[in-house]
Amino acid sequence: MDGNHDKEFISRAIELNPTDATSHNILGQWCLAFANLSWFEKKAASALFGTPPTATYDEAVRHFHDAENISPGFWKKNAYLLGETYMKMNNETEAKLWLGKAKAVPIKTTEDKQVHADVEKLLQSI
Known part of the structure; x- marks a missing residue:
């Protein structure tokens, strides 16, 4: 399994239960992890997986906020x-x-x- 599949599974869990704060948090952590990748880590991931997953800090913040809005x-x-x-x-x-x-x-x-x-x-x- 690669990072893109992980994101798909988490996103699907949110589709099935959009009021689950934990799923939103997990997706935020996923986004944070991939937004944090260094240039070298991105190159290594490209060598292993082809196109590495991408994410931004803005996406991570949005998902963390979604979790807080659901369950402060x-x-x-x-x-x-x-x-x-x-x-x-x-x-x-x-x-x-x-x-x-x-x-x-x-x-x-x-x-x-x-x-x-x-x-x-x-x-x-x-």
Whole structure:
């Protein structure tokens, strides 16, 4: 399976249940991962798969926002990923806003604890 098929499966899951915040988040993470590929990684993926999947930070933000609109504050990591993506887009104002929202989501799991540390670290870099 390649990245394009992964995107198709996630998109189909959203078509079948457009109110599933988790599916929107997964698609946002997919977009973020492929938007983050370096030139070298894109060339390596081209050698392995032909045409590598492409995505943009704007697409990632849209899907993370879709997840938040469906279920506000449902997952600390979703708000963090919005903040992180806005940082990659050089939009510090939105990054701070979403990192603040992520920080405010209560810590319920071990993952939340790690995300909280990531939020603190990213806020310190601004």
